[in-house]
Amino acid sequence: MLHIVACIKQVPDTKIIKMNPKTNTMDRASAPAILNPYDAHAVEEAVRLKKRYGGTVSVLTMGPPPAVKAIKKCIEIGADEGYMISDRAFAGADTLATSYALTKAIEKISKIKSVDLIICGKMTIDGDTGQVGPGIARRLDMPPLTSVNKVKEINVEEGYAVVHRKLEDGYEVIQSTMPCLMSVEKEINEVPYSSMTNMLKAVRYQPIIWAVADLEDVERTQLGLKGSPTIVSKVWAPAKPSGGEMLEGDVSQQTEQLLNILLEKKELFAVKGGDGS
């Protein structure tokens, strides 16, 4: 039976978050904490694969106690089990330390039930790095399949998966051995409105929570701030573009005006290092 672990994160809703203009940090109180939107697609894909091939879906997150809410959201989508690692020692982790901690948790989950597939969202909307998924794959020595926008086939008995990877100009079809890790694009699926059965399951659900002491073979120096070599030298909110010109009229009038403007500003088309002809 297929056992899929989906790694998820609770993030501030960056669509509405405000930046503190003085400290240049995110004012987390200004935005509600939500399930990272990419991760919802990861969980949904796991649930769909479960429906196709049978098996179980576990979700895993690292975060403070309120992140239980994000796990409940995953249960609403259809996950079976939720694991959370929560400890002060994890605080301040960058992607390296995060992937380390999650790897340790996945190793523990594997002992309960061996893991065939790990699915992550493409990236989180607060960090935008997309590094944690591949980081976990590297540590677990699994093939990392990034930018997956379709899972074509999974064969647990023979131990392979066939997926489509999104490319700039199309997609590529690749086959990988299993277990493997996929990080998925948003367009891989649509997350449907959850059923009442799942909603009720979610409100009653309590995830399994582990602290550092519950994990095995953990090197504490690799956790949290201590285990994070990333240095954030500067954070700033990009200035909103201002000025600009509004073109009015119907489409053909606007097109004509735009064309005239572009023709006047030839410098816009100059190729750097080229002769511009």
Place this chain on the structure above:
Amino acid sequence: MSEKFDCIVVGAGPAGISCAYELAKAGVNVLLIERGEYPGSKNVMGGVLYRKMMEDVIPEFWKEAPLERPIVEQRFMMMDKESAITVGYKGMEWGQEPYNNFTVLRAKFDQWFASKAVEQGALLVNETVVLECIVEDGKVVGVRTDRPDGDLYADVVVLADGVNSLLAKSLGFHKEFRPDEVALATMEIIKLDKKTIEDRFNLEPNQGTTIELFGDATKGILGTGFLYTNKDTLSLGVGTLLSGLIKHKIKPYELLEYVKNHPMIRPYITGGEPVEYLAHMIPEGGYKSMPKVAGDGVLVVGDAAQLVNAIHREGSNLAMKSGQFAAEAVLLAKERGDYSEAALNHYKTKLMSSFVGQDMKKYKDSTHHFDKFPQYFDKYIPMANKAMSQMFTVDGTSKWDKQKKIWRDVGTAREKMKLARDAYRAWKVMK
């Protein structure tokens, strides 16, 4: 498989949460369904929470609930275009435990209140719309939600779905409300720092004021405005009967803009930044508009039962009390294993013999009266303002002459009679 609960409460506002809280506390298997993202996300009120009825549900709630400010002063402003007569009461006894009432922001407060019901064991499902009651053999036996496999069953369903209660309507408990039975309130939350608020309203730190606005605040249309102090925001709003807005062809947000720019209000909010804009309907039809509140397997509470005392801007307290009474009736019904209308009518009896029903009856004609005779708001308030201005302007005229002039300004003998009659009528509907 559809699940069956002892009780399903539809709507997580003050009425629904109170009911679910009491039932869960008594060990009843209760499900609370909320359409918003979380309780409070879609709920609106000017912002006064009455201590007594809240305390009846959760003793000493002020020690942990997210409240804004305890109210130590209540002012009433009778406004004309460029003037106002203000009366009020301020008392330090309201500034200490157990307090009288508080300003609250519903998005925060309802969320907290619901979490207390969950702590008691109530199940809360958000983001779910109840489409209709499931009726079998004339009895309500559950609800149909908009979710896949969304039918849920219960011995009794409590409708706390708010002012427009489509569920009570679909059961035939009430008709579509007329525009003179509902008010539309619009409000803004205006951010201003704590210190400025306290200076402008003459307050000690963490004490609050409420100001009710009459007359020109609503351009003479039947309704009221309000200006309440929160921690670091002000709540400013206006509410008028829908019929008034229609008759005067005024859009609700125009009225709010008008009051924001009123010379009696503007200085309070100057420099503030509007951070939220809210609008909601208020059931103001009173006693005569109340629907049937108990049926076979179903109870109606709070705004859904039209439990609002418009004259005293009370609603959330009546809602909580009704929620408690409903819970009591459900417990009794459960004990007897009888959820018929006759058994559940215990709720109606308790409700109507309590202060809730008494006040609903006391003011049963008030809204209709003031709606029928608009002169109170559009004529007498300006007249009183003018009289005050004349009386207190020192210009060498004797006070006797001033009084004579004021009396003359009321108008012809016939109009004086009318004023006396209107005063008597107003007393009659309020007594």
